[in-house]
Amino acid sequence: MSDLTVYRTTHPAVLTHRNRHNRTLTQWRRNATQLLTDLGFPGRTWIVGTAFGDRWIVGITPRDDIELPLRGWRRTRFDARDVFVPDRRTRGGKLIAAQMSGCKPPAEPHIGLPGMPAEVEDYDHNRIHTPGLKEMDGAVWVTWKVAPAEEQVRLDMWARVPLSVYHAARERRQDNLEAGRV
Known part of the structure; x- marks a missing residue:
């Protein structure tokens, strides 16, 4: 059984923010893909770090455990996985780091979402929760594991919906994806 709290909106300000x-x-993504190619890693994946709504490129995923980094890079661990990062002890690594910092990912989508808090504090468990976002049926849906206080949500923009309505929309979306209608 899920304890999610779900809100839905088609408010123009929220749709504009999301678009x-x-x-x-x-x-x-286009710029980051081009940068990967320029740095000698075509077709590879960036590792992106995130904290408090801020995002940054950490490094590049190695192909396997034995791949050696290119000149200007070094292998390290981030978030329990191997990653190539710029070796800032070298001139080349400093240049690579500068290029990467110029290709900053956008903030997480819930940051600045009109009428909805960016996070909710759970004092009982000493945690901060952020919402999940989905676009379905022409609307933006927000899910919370810990419900925000009513005064934190602009109820003139957002409607709280039953979990069954949310799951029905997810099933319709999945059916449409499988049928090639999306």
């Missing part, structure tokens, strides 16, 4: 974020993310 702007999607365009920014698409452009960043």
